[in-house]
Amino acid sequence: MSTLRFNALKETLNRQPIEVNEPKRRSDIFGKNVFNKYAMRQHLTKQAYKSVIDAMENGTKISREVADHISTGMKEWSIQNGATHYTHWFQPLTGGTAEKHDAFFELEMDGEVIEKFGGGQLVQQEPDASSFPNGGIRNTFEARGYTAWDPTSPAFIMGTTLCIPTVFIAYTGEALDYKTPLLRSLQVVDQAATDVCKYFDKNVSKVVATLGWEQEYFLIDAALADSRPDLQMAGRTLLGHSSAKGQQLDDHYFGSIPSRVLNYMRDMETECMLLGIPVKTRHNEVAPNQFELAPIFEEANLAVDHNSLLMDVMRKVASRHNFKVLFHEKPFAGVNGSGKHNNWSLATNTGVNLLSPGSTPMKNLQFLTFFVNTIKAVHDNEELVRATIASASNDHRLGANEAPPAIISVFIGSQLTKVLDELEKVTDGKLSPEEKTDLKLNVVGKIPEVILDNTDRNRTSPFAFTGNKFELRAVGSTANCANPMTVLNAIVAKQLIEFKEEVDALIKDKKLKKDEAIFNVLREYIKQSKKIRFEGDGYGEAWEKEAKKRGLSNNKTTPTALKAKVSKKTIKLYEDLNIMSKVETESRYEIEVEEYAMRIQIEGRILGDIARNHVIPTAVKYQNRLIENVVGLKEIYGKDFKKYAKEQMILIEDISEHIEKINKGITEMTDARKKANKAKNAEETAAQYCDNVKPYFDVIRYSCDKLELLVDDELWPLTKYRELLFTR
Ligand code: ADP
Numbered sequence: 056m057s058t059l060r061f062n063a064l065k066e067t068l069n070r071q072p073i074e075v076n077e078p079k080r081r082s083d084i085f086g087k088n089v090f091n092k093y094a095m096r097q098h099l100t101k102q103a104y105k106s107v108i109d110a111m112e113n114g115t116k117i118s119r120e121v122a123d124h125i126s127t128g129m130k131e132w133s134i135q136n137g138a139t140h141y142t143h144w145f146q147p148l149t150g151g152t153a154e155k156h157d158a159f160f161e162l163e164m165d166g167e168v169i170e171k172f173g174g175g176q177l178v179q180q181e182p183d184a185s186s187f188p189n190g191g192i193r194n195t196f197e198a199r200g201y202t203a204w205d206p207t208s209p210a211f212i213m214g215t216t217l218c219i220p221t222v223f224i225a226y227t228g229e230a231l232d233y234k235t236p237l238l239r240s241l242q243v244v245d246q247a248a249t250d251v252c253k254y255f256d257k258n259v260s261k262v263v264a265t266l267g268w269e270q271e272y273f274l275i276d277a278a279l280a281d282s283r284p285d286l287q288m289a290g291r292t293l294l295g296h297s298s299a300k301g302q303q304l305d306d307h308y309f310g311s312i313p314s315r316v317l318n319y320m321r322d323m324e325t326e327c328m329l330l331g332i333p334v335k336t337r338h339n340e341v342a343p344n345q346f347e348l349a350p351i352f353e354e355a356n357l358a359v360d361h362n363s364l365l366m367d368v369m370r371k372v373a374s375r376h377n378f379k380v381l382f383h384e385k386p387f388a389g390v391n392g393s394g395k396h397n398n399w400s401l402a403t404n405t406g407v408n409l410l411s412p413g414s415t416p417m418k419n420l421q422f423l424t425f426f427v428n429t430i431k432a433v434h435d436n437e438e439l440v441r442a443t444i445a446s447a448s449n450d451h452r453l454g455a456n457e458a459p460p461a462i463i464s465v466f467i468g469s470q471l472t473k474v475l476d477e478l479e480k481v482t483d484g485k486l487s488p489e490e491k492t493d494l495k496l497n498v499v500g501k502i503p504e505v506i507l508d509n510t511d512r513n514r515t516s517p518f519a520f521t522g523n524k525f526e527l528r529a530v531g532s533t534a535n536c537a538n539p540m541t542v543l544n545a546i547v548a549k550q551l552i553e554f555k556e557e558v559d560a561l562i563k564d565k566k567l568k569k570d571e572a573i574f575n576v577l578r579e580y581i582k583q584s585k586k587i588r589f590e591g592d593g594y595g596e597a598w599e600k601e602a603k604k605r606g607l608s609n610n611k612t613t614p615t616a617l618k619a620k621v622s623k624k625t626i627k628l629y630e631d632l633n634i635m636s637k638v639e640t641e642s643r644y645e646i647e648v649e650e651y652a653m654r655i656q657i658e659g660r661i662l663g664d665i666a667r668n669h670v671i672p673t674a675v676k677y678q679n680r681l682i683e684n685v686v687g688l689k690e691i692y693g694k695d696f697k698k699y700a701k702e703q704m705i706l707i708e709d710i711s712e713h714i715e716k717i718n719k720g721i722t723e724m725t726d727a728r729k730k731a732n733k734a735k736n737a738e739e740t741a742a743q744y745c746d747n748v749k750p751y752f753d754v755i756r757y758s759c760d761k762l763e764l765l766v767d768d769e770l771w772p773l774t775k776y777r778e779l780l781f782t783r
């Protein structure tokens with residue numbers, strides 16, 4: 056009998072929902088563990104408070120002296136709330152979060168003990184940067200990087216540690232994390248959008264990007280998940296036959312949440328409340344044991360931090376409930392994968408959502424301006440948008456007939472399509488008074504109504520307008536949102552800068568009125584960006600053909616998709632906007648390409664090990680039983696034995712055939728890996744892993760899965776899909 060699997064199954068049989076302590080009112084505890092404005096007001100001097108708020112809202116520098124005051128207040132607050140340690144919390148390019156805890160505790164020269172945390176420790180620290188990916192920016196032996204406080208994201212207490220959100224930068228100035236370019240992109244889009252807003256409202260002085268992510272995930276019993284080496288090490292199953300029942304009946308989506316899971320969610324959401332993560336929605340997803348969680352949207356930098364923090368919290372709380380969270384985009388073949396929709400918009404300091412239609416024609420013209428510019432930005436940079444969501448794990452989802460395809464397109468709904476069609480007909484140059492009135496009354500003026508009864512939603516679009524925001528749906532569930540957010544902010548910022556230049560030129564040179572100029576430029580943008588708009592079924596084959604005709608890219612694998620990250624166009628975009636230097640852009644590409652190859656390499660090794668060490672020996676064991684049986688039958692029935700042993704003999708042969716395919720596949724895959732490792736550079740290695748190594752996964756898996764169906768269930772060592780996905 057296969058001990059690990061059956062022990063694990065036994066363990067799950069008696070699981071009970073874990074009791075949770077949930078407050079009656081969430082508002083009572085919201086942000087209790089966050090050094091937010093409320094806590095700051097209580098623990099900081101007036102001057103220090105003003106200084107932090109100024110830094111948060113206007114990006115001003117905090118002097119060293121004030122930093123000393125702030126750190127003292129922060130320390131007092133955090134000790135009162137149970138913290139004993141502090142850490143700079145940052146997001147290195149590994150995709151996770153990093154922290155190194157130091158105690159507040161210090162020994163003075165005279166042996167006296169005090170709790171200490173100075174301004175210096177708040178503002179800057181030096182983690183050993185050599186152990187984080189840096190894409191060749193610094194040689195490991197001279198690795199010097201530092202973390203610097205980001206006052207725009209408040210400090211928080213996790214467990215007994217005060218966590219201070221920081222950026223992570225090399226001493227030579229290059230960013231080594233996700234946050235730095237994100238912050239730079241937010242600054243740029245703020246500037247560009249504010250300038251454009253001034254056409255419509257002089258009072259706008261700041262624009263922030265907003266992000267509301269939706270996190271999908273699987274919850275698997277911890278004992279069962281731990282019984283599978285592939286889940287443990289690669290976060291996904293590399294083999295396993297589909298269970299007889301999957302998601303065919305559509306009986307999981309929005310169904311009632313199982314009580315063990317519900318208690319997990321309540322517990323985890325309580326932690327989120329304490330940390331100020333405004334989680335709001337929870338429900339079952341399409342696949343069995345798949346769920347989704349969404350917060351109320353926030354300023355993008357904070358929302359990105361909150362998503363990283365959430366993933367951490369989810370893992371930690373899961374272990375209390377004997378669950379393992381799988382964030383992988385495709386943990387199980389044949390069932391739905393997981394994504395992380397990124398809902399994005401722009402909001403002004405005057406409280407206006409720029410992607411939400413307003414109550415007057417002028418406000419709607421502002422809406423249209425941002426709406427059309429966003430579409431144009433995506434049109435002009437579709438390959439970069441595709442690149443930003445590329446990863447080894449997301450490759451399993453994109454284009455797999457269940458998730459947005461690898462082709463980027465924009466869905467806006469039939470009503471707004473009509474509006475854009477109308478705008479396309481606007482006269483070139485000056486508009487007659489009649490035309491202006493018509494536009495006001497019948498086109499621009501009608502938009503709010505249009506959107507209100509705009510019920511058409513397209514779930515197959517990778518980038519959809521959903522009434523008051525755009526939703527980038529192709530982001531993978533493991534991704535750090537900073538990447539796609541940086542790209543969106545950057546391309547929209549660039550677009551808005553160009554827009555303003557063009558409108559200003561028409562006003563100045565052609566003597567057009569402001570609204571005439573805007574209509575003129577929008578008309579051209581609508582025409583120029585038409586090919587990115589697609590309202591049909593994004594999963595269909597017809598779209599692939601159509602997209603090709605339109606000249607849209609269809610980069611199906613990560614190594615091909617990533618190339619857009621280092622195209623001349625991208626490097627220039629980031630350089631022009633001061634978001635990343637060429638060195639930074641190239642080093643990030645290097646890191647991602649290397650990571651891709653490593654992931655496939657690791658998966659290849661795991662698959663090889665499982666197939667050779669678990670599957671083949673099991674198959675042989677079972678085959679021996681069959682052989683024994685045949686030999687026995689022969690003993691009893693002599694030359695007539697075939698009458699009774701025929702089927703067993705077919706099974707014996709089938710098993711041999713599969714064993715051969717598996718073993719041969721592994722040998723060939725290993726050779727392909729060796730060759731890929733010797734390729735001339737990281738890019739070539741990644742390409743070879745993609746084209747020459749990965750295809751063996753399917754070959755090997757196919758035979759393993761067939762054996763799973765042939766071999767006695769009692770002997771099978773790997774926990775099966777039906778057990779992983781349906782055990783509650
Ligand atoms: P769904 O897309 O599943 O129908 P909703 O439309 O309610 O759900 O919103 C999904 C997500 O979009 C939520 O996380 C929500 O906070 C976010 N969202 C709503 N408005 C905005 C906005 N202006 N900017 C960014 N995100 C937003």
Ligand code: MG
Pocket residue numbers: 269396526
């Ligand atoms: Mg959504």
